[in-house]
Amino acid sequence: MALIAFDGLSVPLEEIQDNPARFATRLERAKKTPGFAVCCCRPSTSEKPLRLVVRRYGALFHLARWPEEGYLHDRSSCTFFADKGPLEESPGRAHDAIRNTPEGLNAKLDISLSVRTVAAVTRSVSNEPTRSNSRRSAPLLGFLQRIWMDSGLNQWSGGQQRNWGTCNAQILALLVEGKMNGKPIQDVLHVMRRYEEAAQATLKAELDGFLSRIQTTKASTERGVVIAEIKAIEPSKYGYVVKIRQTFETFYASTQLIEKAATSFRHAWAMMGKSDARIVAVLVLERTKDRNLRAIDLALQLCNSSFIPCDSGYEFAMANRLVEERRRFDKPMRLVDGDVMLPDFRLTDTAPATAIEVYGMESNDAYLARKATKQTLYAQRGEPCIEWVPPVPLSSVALPSAT
Secondary structure (H helix, E strand, C coil): CCEEEEHHHHHHEEHHHHHHHHHHHHHHHHCCCCEEECCCCCCCCCCCCCCCEEEEEECCEEEEEECCCCCCCCCCCCCCCCCCCCCCCEEEEEEEEEEEECCCECCCCCCCCCCCCCCCCCCCCCCCCCCCCCCCCCCCCHHHHHHHHHHHCCCCCCCCCCCCCHHHHHHHHHEEECCEEEEEEHHHEEECCCCCCHHHHHHHHHHHHHHCCEEECCCCCCCCEEEEEEEEEEECCCEEEEEECCCCCCCCCCCCHHHHHHHHHHHHCCCCCCCCCCEEEEEEECCCCCCCCCEEEEEEECCCCCCCCCHHHHHHHCCCCCHHHHCEEEECCCCCHHHHCCCCCEEECCCCCEEEEECCCCCCHHHHHHHHHHHHHHHHHCEEEEECCCCCCCHHHHCCCCC
């Protein structure tokens, strides 16, 4: 992993991401003068340094690629690399639900963060007619997948492992001073920090400060959104309790919500509790009349051991193999209906890149038709593709050598 230079220091990026509080003062100085940090993944000069944006989120600072300069970083080893072109920053159009701006992410979700009454605890659905020129809204899973993609967490550069500290840092570098449903994103969204025993009091104070903004009064309900890694979802006397890995805080949830989640996110639900699986959640929280915290909506994303998103248990196995073998690859994210022809994974350490397809559902006619269409497209384009059709053992799949 590349060294990062700022305020007279040269520090591995991983150390900055895992210990943001330790470097807050020096990063704040670098943000003021010269106005950036420097990535050392490639040689640069004082006249033309490989700049990184220093972004504040709360009391801490995080690093992001300089706009339109991602392609200058080292493709094989640097987290900040991005192919040159319009997708590097994926800004989006004015009516898109999620778009990147110079101030940070601007998102409109199909949830209500403020309601004037507390009569209903379920997510409200607007009855207003849809207008073609009105701004779209994103579901929770779409939001989670978009920030995973835009922060580069769907890419793997061939390292050994990625922990939650890296995820937190890259997500916050994307969010910064953006907005969610018109509100400052730092007021309504909290991304859990990596748990550290030595920083337990600080982490608890940060979370408590955010949760204190979630209030229910006779006049209104103010909700909040939390992104965290799920530890367990367990039955309780009145429904379920949601436990997350980065804190001892627990959240209640209704039986109806959890049963819906088990069906809607069945691949993630099936891997819950497995030691090498990571289940990332985005939760919408509000307070009950007894001042307990209750999840009124949530989305679950299955990830492999290094937080690469996966759409099935078979993809999970393939992603773990690719990480173990130190391959460089990415996971294309299916964000719109037209993305169904994207490969499951793409090896980026071969020339040209090699698609990986993990096929299943061999008894489903519609699935088989889509599979045949994909195979035809690969043949027509001359694109190399590796296929795995379970229950054939994964070990039998021969991957091309890295070039």
